[in-house]
Amino acid sequence: MTERAASDAALIERYLGGDVDAFEELMRAHEDRVFAVCLRMLRDREAALDATQETFITVFRKVDRFAGHSAFSTWLYRVAVNTCYDQSRRRSRRQTSPLPEGRDPADHQAVSALEAVELRPDVERALAALPAEFRAAVVLSDLEGLDLQTTAEILGVPIGTVKSRVFRGRRLLAESLGNLAGPRDPHRDEHHA
Numbered sequence: 001m002t003e004r005a006a007s008d009a010a011l012i013e014r015y016l017g018g019d020v021d022a023f024e025e026l027m028r029a030h031e032d033r034v035f036a037v038c039l040r041m042l043r044d045r046e047a048a049l050d051a052t053q054e055t056f057i058t059v060f061r062k063v064d065r066f067a068g069h070s071a072f073s074t075w076l077y078r079v080a081v082n083t084c085y086d087q088s089r090r091r092s093r094r095q096t097s098p099l100p101e102g103r104d105p106a107d108h109q110a111v112s113a114l115e116a117v118e119l120r121p122d123v124e125r126a127l128a129a130l131p132a133e134f135r136a137a138v139v140l141s142d143l144e145g146l147d148l149q150t151t152a153e154i155l156g157v158p159i160g161t162v163k164s165r166v167f168r169g170r171r172l173l174a175e176s177l178g179n180l181a182g183p184r185d186p187h188r189d190e191h192h193a
Helices: 003-016 020-042 045-065 072-093 121-129 132-143 148-155 159-177 186-192
Strands: none
Touching (some): 003 020, 003 045, 003 072, 020 045, 020 132, 045 072, 072 132, 121 132, 121 159, 132 148, 148 159
């Protein structure tokens, strides 16, 4: 058990014993990463803030159902992703536009300040165009850096399904961004020679 997992378990135990401050500590320890996942899933700061808040409200009410079969963070991210799915369905009924560029929080896991800059707008648009299940797999594994097993646990699907969704999501992103060359046209090469 990692130090974070042990700390989470102790905080949950304290909270279940009646110490409400323990839940606040637990929330502070995870809120930045939950917000980052929500922001990348929803692409709208206000929606991500709402989803983050809704995630922690759900966890506050249901933490006693956390069985401890996986890390608390895995369960927490599953709640966050499901919350984002729910919000996406609600939002699809009434479209909103995202905030202007440059308003997203920096990625605290980035190695340099340059890497901490938000995703390029074209990458953000391509990511937003992915079907929700592909977007979730790509966000969790590629952008959040979670391993495939953890991603599978969060999404509640087999690891093979995660591999497939990540592969297909990456392929769709590459196609959308023009990074995949289609079949070569030999006649085109002749005209440019």
